[in-house]
Amino acid sequence: AQTVTQSQPEMSVQEAETVTLSCTYDTSENNYYLFWYKQPPSRQMILVIRQEAYKQQNATENRFSVNFQKAAKSFSLKISDSQLGDTAMYFCACPTSGNLIFGKGTKLSVKP
């Protein structure tokens, strides 16, 4: 069965510092994309970043970047220069048969 594991239920970081959220996954797919979503207190689900498994280069979107280790099936999210608005639940997601499976999430608190 496909699984997505986020081992850190909660994390906190000081404003302007860097934090890394971990995610491991298991998939039998050959070509796939991985996703990180953010859910702020408003409950809205927002795409943060996506990574194509066939690309060796790690994806970057402004202050957000990933560390993708395909052999280890690891897909961590690094947030640089953390801002108060980054406070949210973060979910990583992995595809299976056209659907997305989500991890249980990491609650990130950014402290002033």
Place this chain on the structure above:
Amino acid sequence: NAGVTQTPKFQVLKTGQSMTLQCAQDMNHEYMSWYRQDPGMGLRLIHYSVGAGITDQGEVPNGYNVSRSTTEDFPLRLLSAAPSQTSVYFCASKNGQGRSSYNSPLHFGNGTRLTVT
């Protein structure tokens, strides 16, 4: 474009009542899905559809029905609500279907908070 629209935003039901959560998208997406979100459980797939007239079960389908008569709409029906169905429900859509949609991100509605007493 409005994107994915879910109604209602909040709902309280008594055990045994039935109701339909509405979902509509205006992006001409072939794929639509329903997830439920519970504390500590992440998002779990209830049902999904890869096109009009086609639906399939996800991880937690029991107690829910869906239909897809048009590309735009994908309602979720609770036949006889139970307290275990208290949750936040999300509808989501994406372009393409199957492996051709793997690079497409899901677009989410704003969710429905359902409480069953």
